[in-house]
Amino acid sequence: MVTGTVQTESHAAAWRIAASVADPEVPVLTIEDLGVLRAVMLRGDTVVVDITPTYSGCPAMDTIRDDVILALTAAGYENVEVRLVLSPAWTTDWMSEAGKRKLSQYGIAPPSGRAAISSGPIRLAISVRCPRCGSLDTREVSRFGSTSCKALFECRACLEPFDHFKVH
Structure with missing residues (x-):
């Protein structure tokens, strides 16, 4: 995780990084635009990101998870956990x-x-x-x-x- 930052600044930075990940099926949208990004939390030295699929069994979720992990680790966050949250179900x-x-x-x-x-x-x-x-x-x-x-x-x-x- 990035050191020497205030937790709220680090949290906001982690959110911005996760939010910038593109949807692999519609690349003009970010996962924030789509509403798939539900939460970004800092727990000790781990960034925990919650994502919700647009529908159960969405094949893009593995790619989104990998892209979130890649984006956050590239920014210096060493420990990243991405959780798939099914409830409540995603809605447009x-x-x-x-x-x-x-x-x-x-x-x-x-x-x-x-x-x-x-x-x-x-x-x-x-x-x-x-x-x-x-x-x-x-x-x-x-x-x-x-x-x-x-x-x-x-x-x-x-x-x-x-x-x-x-x-x-």
């Missing part, structure tokens, strides 16, 4: 607004609305806006896109296919 509500903008600029339609709350009304998406031309004249081609977190859509206006991050 945890994505940052900056992350949603980055998705759209990258050509992936960001989730719209918020995840359904079991005690309230369930919101339905009337349409998904094309991230390329902005048209609402789109259709779902496949419930699963390039990853299980996304659905494949097609824009009827510009005829381009695009992924849509599903709300969940």
Whole structure:
């Protein structure tokens, strides 16, 4: 671990380093943008990082764990523990607004609305806006896109296919 720093400064630095790790499936997003980074704690000489998968069995979690460890050890933190936290389950509500903008600029339609709350009304998406031309004249081609977190859509206006991050 980096020595000679005040714990709060070291904690903030550890958070910034972990937060800068890119998502391996959507590299324009960091794990902080995605809401996968849940906590960074200092316990003695160990940095403990909690991450939550976007869905159970997400194959990117091993890579994210390795990238977090690599980033923190490269910055001088000798002992790093990355824990996979499954509860509460990840939701698109945890994505940052900056992350949603980055998705759209990258050509992936960001989730719209918020995840359904079991005690309230369930919101339905009337349409998904094309991230390329902005048209609402789109259709779902496949419930699963390039990853299980996304659905494949097609824009009827510009005829381009695009992924849509599903709300969940």
